[in-house]
Amino acid sequence: MKVSKFGGTSVASAIQIKKVAAIVKADPSRKFIVVSAPGKRYDTDKKVTDLLIELAIAAIHKEEVEEKLFKVLDRYKEIAQGLELDDTICNVIEEDLRSRINKDQSILELFVDNIKASGEDNNAKLISAYFTSIGLDSQYVNPRTAGLLVNDLPERAQALPQAYDNLYALKHLSGVVVFPGFFGFTPNGTLRTFDRGGSDITGSILAAAVKADLYENFTDVDSVFCANPKVVNHPAEIEEITYREMRELSYAGFSVFHDEALMPVFKSGIPVCIKNTNNPSAPGTKIVAKRKNNKRPVTGISADNGFSILYVSKYLMNREIGFGRKLLQILEEEHISYEHTPSGLDDISVIVRSHQLDPEKEARIMSRVLNELKADDVHFRHHFSMIVIVGEGMNNSTGLAARAASAIANTGANIEMINQGSSEVSLSFGVQESSENKILRALYNEFFSAVTVG
Amino acid sequence: MKVSKFGGTSVASAIQIKKVAAIVKADPSRKFIVVSAPGKRYDTDKKVTDLLIELAIAAIHKEEVEEKLFKVLDRYKEIAQGLELDDTICNVIEEDLRSRINKDQSILELFVDNIKASGEDNNAKLISAYFTSIGLDSQYVNPRTAGLLVNDLPERAQALPQAYDNLYALKHLSGVVVFPGFFGFTPNGTLRTFDRGGSDITGSILAAAVKADLYENFTDVDSVFCANPKVVNHPAEIEEITYREMRELSYAGFSVFHDEALMPVFKSGIPVCIKNTNNPSAPGTKIVAKRKNNKRPVTGISADNGFSILYVSKYLMNREIGFGRKLLQILEEEHISYEHTPSGLDDISVIVRSHQLDPEKEARIMSRVLNELKADDVHFRHHFSMIVIVGEGMNNSTGLAARAASAIANTGANIEMINQGSSEVSLSFGVQESSENKILRALYNEFFSAVTVG
Structure with a gap:
């Protein structure tokens, strides 16, 4: 039924x-x-x-x-x-x-x-x-x-x-x-x-x-695409995708399905099929718990702009138990949610959606970080895009990060941030907003073109 | 004086x-x-x-x-x-x-x-x-x-x-x-x-x-080396390095100088020179606030083993303001400090030093994450190494991440985690402990060999 x-x-x-x-x-x-x-x-x-x-x-x-x-x-x-x-x-x-x-x-x-x-x-x-x-x-x-x-x-x-x-x-x-x-x-x-x-x-x-x-x-639409069709010409269609992959792709270009909506079916393990009322015989895109078919390590690439980076550095930061937690608490008290927190030994960057900020909020946050956390340096940078490569097969695919980073480097763009965690199905790059589209196209060509054309 | x-x-x-x-x-x-x-x-x-x-x-x-x-x-x-x-x-x-x-x-x-x-x-x-x-x-x-x-x-x-x-x-x-x-x-x-x-x-x-x-x-020793001489044969000597670089390299192989010791001179901007009592005429390694000379984008590569990864996933995690903070608070209450927290939209990995864990602590943490944070999945993985590439010139060096990731891929090893933040001087990779030495040698060859030999 x-x-x-x-x-x-x-x-x-x-x-x-x-x-x-x-x-x-x-x-x-x-x-x-x-x-x-x-x-x-x-x-x-x-x-x-x-x-x-x-x-x-x-x-x-x-x-x-x-x-x-x-x-x-x-x-x-x-x-x-x-x-x-x-x-x-x-x-x-x-x-x-x-x-x-x-x-x-x-x-x-x-x-x-x-x-x-x-x-x-x-x-x-x-x-x-x-x-x-x-x-x-x-x-x-x-x-x-x-x-x-x-x-x-x-x-x-x-x-x-x-x-x-x-x-x-x-x-x-x-x-x-x-x-x-x-x-x-x-x-x-x-x-x-x-x-x-x-x-x-x-x-x-x-x-x-x-x-x-x-x-x-x-x-x-007949199906979900591997990349935003407004940026990439005729991107490949996704036949089957897992709930996790669909969620990770929920940045711009993948707004075909409300992501909160996946929760009840995800919890019950009920598969979802996205189909076209105007072309019901097309197979559509199926969202499932586990995919049998892993022809490609990458299932989709999504990108979104409008990100800011809060950068905080403090000498011997990593010796201070609770530093990162306190920093996140300050953001929480300003009702700001964050995307990623890449860190060095003595610095941490917090990637947030820029629409959550205004000059007053930024000043308040910077002053609290300086006074309460005794940071050496704190500042905001704006106009960043996040590009996310998603695929259940990525984690076991040696060299995938190298291919992605090389494709980006070949566009001449600089990578501001890289984030990949253990067991993850996604690899994200922070880049300047102005490079977003050319990078999305370059990554699409790297991971999909050969299969589509050849 | x-x-x-x-x-x-x-x-x-x-x-x-x-x-x-x-x-x-x-x-x-x-x-x-x-x-x-x-x-x-x-x-x-x-x-x-x-x-x-x-x-x-x-x-x-x-x-x-x-x-x-x-x-x-x-x-x-x-x-x-x-x-x-x-x-x-x-x-x-x-x-x-x-x-x-x-x-x-x-x-x-x-x-x-x-x-x-x-x-x-x-x-x-x-x-x-x-x-x-x-x-x-x-x-x-x-x-x-x-x-x-x-x-x-x-x-x-x-x-x-x-x-x-x-x-x-x-x-x-x-x-x-x-x-x-x-x-x-x-x-x-x-x-x-x-x-x-x-x-x-x-x-x-x-x-x-x-x-x-x-x-x-x-x-x-005559100077600080670009990589651990116990792993890399005759690594290049570092003439000049910044405080920040020295700190980021404070993993194994760079224990020549106690890192907490840098704090007072760092705050006063007093340069440090590491010299050899047995060869005082050698120039040694100078630690300074700013380097004039940036011949190489990478100053040093350090590696250390004994890391564990706490992996937590929860559907719609990124919609929950405070999730990451609460997770870090649980670790803080167990007196555990962490190194990095790479994340996806719905999952987060916390990299910690394994010596801080024991089976009882792990069970307690996992049970709290499941019960208090209502996570879908939580588990620990052990026997990881962190490899850190450090250099003040890295951030503006297009393609450096691609070179590093390619060098690692060419050893056949898988990258479990990548972390690079905005304005950072370091790029870190999480890998299986068993691959640590071959990766360190591969990265040394990529970034130093040509210069030393040629």
Whole structure:
């Protein structure tokens, strides 16, 4: 039995939803269908979720809401007409939306969340109605009724253990279950949303709860690529990748799947398949616990910019038990998370995402490091990129680091940082932002070109 | 004005002490002479310090001490006779030793320390007497009289700030000052010793205190080598090296100078020269704040074995602010210091010296990491070596990491860990212990051979 999740572009229009229906019909094991809100139909289009946010903001500012409400309703109406459904479902959606707009605004965040979540919720109702209209035994299930219990974290809710037990019962429902993504309810009934892209998370929780054989994630690409296709021309497609590899590649260019979403299926060992709604016969990319096939030591290369380096040096630093821990504590107290901490005997660099810093924070950190840790030198450097080479087969591949470092050196770029740990599946390099793309291309050529071309 | 320190082998016999006198006479700016206890005269010989420890232990166990006492006295007598000194100085030494043996034993550690420190103290008296006998204006100065104040750390005392002001006054003494290394006194008069090899520390403190132009450290090698001469045949000699480079090289094979000893001169910017008592005309190795000369990007390569790796993985680790800090805190609570912490997105390796671990400690750490940090996997691996390539010129040398990694790959060995941080002067590799020597030789050939041979 499979849980199949369809992303925003897969459910953006009547044409797309007909493809979804064909996919569901084609395989009776596709019992649980998790849907997003209607996404973009074309590049300059607006997602329904964004229309809903505009609607919520207008309501909060006591502005005229009718125009904004109809923009949302028009999207559903267009879909319903294209699917040859009568007005019933659109009346249900309009009533639902008006009731959400008239809700209590005393906690603004909950008010907005509730309107945002209607995007998925009403799309699920519409899609279920369509399935029924074409003779597919189907029912819409609401996360509240189903018991998708979450904790109280705003816009980053996490499923409670009880949710899995509750959702397991859905197995016994007859026909196809259409389930809205993106939100759940706290034990006292408050609607809470997952992180952006959270329909992936709903699908993953549901797959783990019903102990699915496969979690299918339908999107608009045939597969995950070995490198960012915006930088590398026609990169190779990944057939099979492990959870760990997928996580390590979660830097830019690999945003095809929400990484927090992997957690529930990873813990249950349920494989994931990323497939294309527009080309369902393509095999897609499979995410598994263990790969049989290790043709290449490297599975993918990802890169991201916007990193800063905090450099601290102190004579005899390595004799001081607790120095590194205290340094990390200072960063923690400033709510800064870090990526890596390469060190010498007497110095340590901390690589952080630059967006977490501002001049005031930097000054405060530097002053604390000088005064509390009695460092000899402390400074920040900015505009770095991290390039990560990922592969389960890397660890036993003699000479791989040499090949990577040589490929980078041949571009003329300098390596500012190297990080590779024991048993790791990744090797990361810190480089100047300006060299990022040429290095990504050079590494792709080193590890993939021969195989693709030859 | 110079502070010149002579190590154990440089003051082990009458012949050696005559060389010291010639060196002191040859340069009138050598005003402060810091001396160790008599060291080994030949490979299988015993150092006076070790004879003194045996004597102290016998005294504690209420065993016969005369034989052990005479073993010590005989060493001084042999030296005094070789230097044609009369019995006076040896009588002074005997009286001093007997008084130390009869001291209060209520705190055993202080009793042993006091006897151990007599090695340097009495050798300073003897050498000063010899200098005087050959017409050199000279005086022995006791660290207590001079005000070398230290804190109360057993066997790892550190000089107090006041010590520097007190010692500055020694500048005004006439003639050559002979000063015993290895110990100082707490403000309430307790004798405390420095770490082993602590005469280097005394010399460095004295050099900083009297604002010397140069701190000469006389030992039994012509210079510091680029790599361990026990592994690499006739490695190149280092002419000039920075404090930072010297520190980073303080792994095995570079134990020629106690690294804590560099601190006071490093802080005062006083250059250090490591010279050979047996070949004083050789230029030696100079340790400076900044090097003018950067002919080679790499200054030295050091290696050491006996490392273990603690590996921890947890899905979404990098989303958890504080994970790394909490892990280091667990190690800190077990009094374990670490070398490096290479990390991926979801895993972290902590490299530690294996001697800090035992099976019980490992089990305790693993259980805490699993229970408190909810890690998915945690385990220890043992028998690793760290190889460190050091050079101030490395950071701007494109392709250096590639050369190093290629040289290692060509030996057929696998790289378990790589660590290089921003602005660092070092690049470290973790490898299997069994590959250490062949890798050290390969790296030496890569970075030094061409220059030496060609």
